[in-house]
Amino acid sequence: MVHSEQEQQVERWGMLELACPGPAAGNPFADCELFADFRHGGRTVRVRGFYDGGGVYKLRFMPDAVGEWSFVTRSSSPELDGIAGSFRCTQPSPGNRGPVRVRDEYRFAYEDGTPYVPVGTTCYAWTHQSEALQRQTLDTLRSAPFNKIRMCLFPKKYSFNSVEPDLFPFSGNREAGFDWSRFNPAYFSRLEERLRELQELGIEADLILFHPYDKGHWGFDAMDSEADDRYVRYVVSRLAAFRNVWWSLANEYDFMKAKTMSDWDRLFRLVQQEDPYGHLRSIHNGTGMYDPESVVMYDHAKPWVTHCSIQHWDVNLTPVWHRLYRKPIVIDECCYEGNVPQRWGNITAEEMTRRFWDAAARGGYAGHGETYLHPEDEIWWAKGGRLYGDSPARIAFLRRVLEAAPEGCRPIPAFRDVPTIGVPGEYYLLYFGIHRPAYRMIELPPDVSFQAEILDTWEMTATPLEGRLTGSCRIELPGKPYLALRIYRSEA
Amino acid sequence: MVHSEQEQQVERWGMLELACPGPAAGNPFADCELFADFRHGGRTVRVRGFYDGGGVYKLRFMPDAVGEWSFVTRSSSPELDGIAGSFRCTQPSPGNRGPVRVRDEYRFAYEDGTPYVPVGTTCYAWTHQSEALQRQTLDTLRSAPFNKIRMCLFPKKYSFNSVEPDLFPFSGNREAGFDWSRFNPAYFSRLEERLRELQELGIEADLILFHPYDKGHWGFDAMDSEADDRYVRYVVSRLAAFRNVWWSLANEYDFMKAKTMSDWDRLFRLVQQEDPYGHLRSIHNGTGMYDPESVVMYDHAKPWVTHCSIQHWDVNLTPVWHRLYRKPIVIDECCYEGNVPQRWGNITAEEMTRRFWDAAARGGYAGHGETYLHPEDEIWWAKGGRLYGDSPARIAFLRRVLEAAPEGCRPIPAFRDVPTIGVPGEYYLLYFGIHRPAYRMIELPPDVSFQAEILDTWEMTATPLEGRLTGSCRIELPGKPYLALRIYRSEA
Numbered sequence: 001m002v003h004s005e006q007e008q009q010v011e012r013w014g015m016l017e018l019a020c021p022g023p024a025a026g027n028p029f030a031d032c033e034l035f036a037d038f039r040h041g042g043r044t045v046r047v048r049g050f051y052d053g054g055g056v057y058k059l060r061f062m063p064d065a066v067g068e069w070s071f072v073t074r075s076s077s078p079e080l081d082g083i084a085g086s087f088r089c090t091q092p093s094p095g096n097r098g099p100v101r102v103r104d105e106y107r108f109a110y111e112d113g114t115p116y117v118p119v120g121t122t123c124y125a126w127t128h129q130s131e132a133l134q135r136q137t138l139d140t141l142r143s144a145p146f147n148k149i150r151m152c153l154f155p156k157k158y159s160f161n162s163v164e165p166d167l168f169p170f171s172g173n174r175e176a177g178f179d180w181s182r183f184n185p186a187y188f189s190r191l192e193e194r195l196r197e198l199q200e201l202g203i204e205a206d207l208i209l210f211h212p213y214d215k216g217h218w219g220f221d222a223m224d225s226e227a228d229d230r231y232v233r234y235v236v237s238r239l240a241a242f243r244n245v246w247w248s249l250a251n252e253y254d255f256m257k258a259k260t261m262s263d264w265d266r267l268f269r270l271v272q273q274e275d276p277y278g279h280l281r282s283i284h285n286g287t288g289m290y291d292p293e294s295v296v297m298y299d300h301a302k303p304w305v306t307h308c309s310i311q312h313w314d315v316n317l318t319p320v321w322h323r324l325y326r327k328p329i330v331i332d333e334c335c336y337e338g339n340v341p342q343r344w345g346n347i348t349a350e351e352m353t354r355r356f357w358d359a360a361a362r363g364g365y366a367g368h369g370e371t372y373l374h375p376e377d378e379i380w381w382a383k384g385g386r387l388y389g390d391s392p393a394r395i396a397f398l399r400r401v402l403e404a405a406p407e408g409c410r411p412i413p414a415f416r417d418v419p420t421i422g423v424p425g426e427y428y429l430l431y432f433g434i435h436r437p438a439y440r441m442i443e444l445p446p447d448v449s450f451q452a453e454i455l456d457t458w459e460m461t462a463t464p465l466e467g468r469l470t471g472s473c474r475i476e477l478p479g480k481p482y483l484a485l486r487i488y489r490s491e492a
Numbered sequence: 493m494v495h496s497e498q499e500q501q502v503e504r505w506g507m508l509e510l511a512c513p514g515p516a517a518g519n520p521f522a523d524c525e526l527f528a529d530f531r532h533g534g535r536t537v538r539v540r541g542f543y544d545g546g547g548v549y550k551l552r553f554m555p556d557a558v559g560e561w562s563f564v565t566r567s568s569s570p571e572l573d574g575i576a577g578s579f580r581c582t583q584p585s586p587g588n589r590g591p592v593r594v595r596d597e598y599r600f601a602y603e604d605g606t607p608y609v610p611v612g613t614t615c616y617a618w619t620h621q622s623e624a625l626q627r628q629t630l631d632t633l634r635s636a637p638f639n640k641i642r643m644c645l646f647p648k649k650y651s652f653n654s655v656e657p658d659l660f661p662f663s664g665n666r667e668a669g670f671d672w673s674r675f676n677p678a679y680f681s682r683l684e685e686r687l688r689e690l691q692e693l694g695i696e697a698d699l700i701l702f703h704p705y706d707k708g709h710w711g712f713d714a715m716d717s718e719a720d721d722r723y724v725r726y727v728v729s730r731l732a733a734f735r736n737v738w739w740s741l742a743n744e745y746d747f748m749k750a751k752t753m754s755d756w757d758r759l760f761r762l763v764q765q766e767d768p769y770g771h772l773r774s775i776h777n778g779t780g781m782y783d784p785e786s787v788v789m790y791d792h793a794k795p796w797v798t799h800c801s802i803q804h805w806d807v808n809l810t811p812v813w814h815r816l817y818r819k820p821i822v823i824d825e826c827c828y829e830g831n832v833p834q835r836w837g838n839i840t841a842e843e844m845t846r847r848f849w850d851a852a853a854r855g856g857y858a859g860h861g862e863t864y865l866h867p868e869d870e871i872w873w874a875k876g877g878r879l880y881g882d883s884p885a886r887i888a889f890l891r892r893v894l895e896a897a898p899e900g901c902r903p904i905p906a907f908r909d910v911p912t913i914g915v916p917g918e919y920y921l922l923y924f925g926i927h928r929p930a931y932r933m934i935e936l937p938p939d940v941s942f943q944a945e946i947l948d949t950w951e952m953t954a955t956p957l958e959g960r961l962t963g964s965c966r967i968e969l970p971g972k973p974y975l976a977l978r979i980y981r982s983e984a
Contacts, residue, residue, distance in 0.1 A: 313808075314806055314808075316805075316806075339928060339929060339930040339971055340929060340930070341929040341930070341931055341932045341933060342909060342929075343909035343910065343927055344909070346927045346928055346929045346930075347926060347927060347928075348926070348928065348973065351926055373930050417834060417835035417836070418835065434839060434840070434843055435835055435838045435839060436831060436838055436839075436840065437831060437832060437833040437834075437838045438831040438832070438833070438838075438865050439833055440833045441833060479831055481840065
């Protein structure tokens with residue numbers, strides 16, 4: 001193993017990478033198993049290594065505790081077996097707050113305890129585009145409000161997305177066929193560069209392991225279960241040590257006719273077993289649960305599902321999903337801002353913004369996507385590139401509001417027909433959506449003094465109400481849609 | 493019976509009324525049963541009579557077939573028993589098309605076969621207001637687009653509706669108490685005048701028999717089952733001969749805690765049994781079927797339910813209800829245009845109009861209501877009066893479009909993600925709603941020539957597309973919400 005005499009240092013939730021030459025004959029992806037046991041105090045974490053091509057094997061590890069760690073390798077190949085070493089895990093550098101975890105039924109938090117409010121976007125195939133376009137996507141993300149991105153590992157063949165990519169996860173190509181038992185390290189190496197760049201931008205990579213946008217073009221949606229499992233093990237062994245990785249088992253899993261519910265259960269459990277760090281795991285539906293043509297929804301209550309990743313146009317159903325699944329609700333697709341012919345991709349910026357707010361005010365989280373027609377089909381939702389829409393600025397405004405809210409915000413049913421999150425007695429965020437009452441009675445605790453602001457979520461303004469509020473109050477409203485009311489306990 | 497020597501004439505679906513003095517002692521409402529058997533050819537229709545006060549008993553009959561009818565009475569009181577007579581039923585006068593019937597799973601029609609497209613509004617308590625306000629309501633309805641009105645028999649105590657009415661269905665008053673075994677003919681007489689006036693305006697009266705807006709104020713929501721049944725029998729005996737009557741068993745039945753599902757079943761069957769004409773029967777929910785707090789929905793598939801009368805904000809669920817119940821879907825409440833504080837009563841005219849169109853384009857029918865704050869609380873939805881909103885003109889536009897469509901329009905799933913009704917090969921009506929595609933591919937039958945118009949459902953304009961369409965066509969669209977596309981077979 002490449003391991004210098006001087007003790008190596010890795011920050012907490014950073015990545016230790018060990019590389020070692022090993023057998024290159026036969027099929028090293030399939031023939032040689034490599035693990036390492038990392039020890040910290042009395043605890044051992046087993047990590048799978050992987051073959052990276054060119055006769056080199058690698059092991060990656062994300063330490064989660066400060067202090068001394070030691071390791072020793074285990075391998076079916078004698079030259080990779082029994083290699084031992086140690087390193088020191090240091091405090092995380094600023095901005096490194098660890099992987100995102102589920103905090104409770106409603107919320108996420110980084111492992112260091114900092115609340116994480118998911119504000120996601122979707123660029124399914126951005127890493128399969130030209131280098132220049134990938135750069136542009138990263139530049140756009142730099143000033144966009146998003147802290148999560150949904151992206152596919154397999155390339156995508158779909159409307160507005162027909163360019164053949166240059167690199168594939170597997171060895172081979174479409175003409176000659178792919179060898180599902182041999183991976184393509186160059187593909188993964190570029191993807192990992194992207195993951196690091198996203199990490200620097202503070203963006204979680206919601207990695208979609210399977211998807212149906214293939215239909216015989218490459219065959220990645222219809223591999224046999226042995227190939228699926230081998231793929232999952234290889235992906236997890238390479239990527240799990242990135243702290244900003246989430247596992248999305250599939251996009252629109254119910255459109256993948258070659259797989260059954262028990263396949264998804266098996267793949268979920270495999271990811272859970274292979275990932276030493278317990279990154280977030282979800283699966284995303286295609287049909288809606290109330291569509292007449294809908295299949296049965298995947299049961300997000302199953303123990304290996306960490307949170308719900310929903311596709312539905314009606315984010316107001318968030319409380320129904322909470323009741324069913326008791327897990328954080330992310331409505332990753334609720335239609336996209338744009339003007340493509342397809343129904344899911346031609347809502348207005350106003351409507352996209354409304355859906356974000358209506359989800360948030362019910363304790364859920366909507367996801368963004370943008371689908372404006374483009375002369376070169378460079379549409380954000382598929383390829384990344386530039387954003388043209390008007391919703392991202394409003395989503396940034398929402399993110400600021402949510403991040404400024406006190407910890408522990410959750411739905412407050414007492415406000416009945418105005419969806420409200422808050423901390424009783426401290427803070428209330430009410431959202432009126434398309435509704436535009438001329439006034440509203442609000443029941444606040446008596447003997448507590450509150451201040452309030454009317455937020456115009458479209459104009460992105462916060463207008464303080466004069467005076468203090470307490471007990472039962474009548475609040476006059478401007479009588480237009482897309483308003484919110486932010487009420488917080490007065491200091492004095 | 494008051495019945496002249498000269499043979500009486502009644503038009504088809506008109507009303508024959510027979511009056512006869514009878515016993516006035518004791519409680520004539522409860523003590524004396526009166527029926528008549530009306531005969532036409534080999535057919536007999538049994539009709540219940542009712543006590544109208546002042547020692548007078550009445551029998552009302554709506555003949556449904558032209559020609560000679562005879563009748564004979566049956567009564568527990570000898571002076572009312574065995575009275576016989578006859579009358580001639582003539583052709584209906586213009587505008588009289590008979591009662592509305594369910595035609596098939598999607599549609600209604602008058603009994604003469606003319607299609608009936610329900611375009612309803614809601615004025616729950618309009619007949620409990622001052623004479624002047626009732627007149628104003630009728631004047632408003634004269635130029636409004638509505639051909640159905642939801643209205644309560646019992647008075648209503650609710651927000652914006654606290655004036656004590658002058659007349660009640662029962663004998664008595666709030667202070668002294670009501671005698672549930674004695675009815676108030678003056679109340680019914682005025683109501684019947686209103687029914688006749690609605691009939692002249694071509695408006696169906698969707699009569700709500702029970703509702704929860706009482707809560708101990710008068711007690712009408714918590715009578716015992718004997719009183720409920722007696723009330724239903726009396727109401728049906730008085731009102732069933734009005735051809736424009738529909739029976740809505742209840743509004744927000746699930747908010748009436750004193751009644752169970754089996755009570756509703758019993759009352760439905762009682763109405764069905766008592767009404768010789770089979771007027772339409774429905775029941776209207778309070779909670780939505782997907783609300784977390786929802787009770788189980790009344791099963792509209794039960795045989796005594798003629799059509800669904802739904803409350804839900806999401807009219808796009810119409811296909812779900814069709815699939816569940818296989819009956820025409822009327823979403824009588826899907827929020828109202830207005831600005832009251834309550835969520836159900838403060839949507840914009842644009843949104844009210846959209847809901848009408850989104851329901852219609854899925855083969856359903858939305859209902860209107862208006863809830864603008866008013867200095868004297870004269871709010872249309874409760875009291876009638878004047879309309880102030882901008883949706884009625886748009887609803888009139890929709891009504892003209894639907895009434896101009898060929899018969900047999902029903903949902904056409906082939907257009908996938910644009911809700912479409914039509915007659916394949918002849919006519920298609922596509923509605924884009926909040927969606928605003930820049931263009932749309934439409935698959936029309938080859939070898940058939942079509943013309944098309946873009947309907948701006950808000951601006952109420954129809955802009956013809958140049959040229960003819962056939963086969964697979966690309967249609968450029970203005971890229972704004974609330975557009976429809978009307979495509980029809982070319983004449984030449």
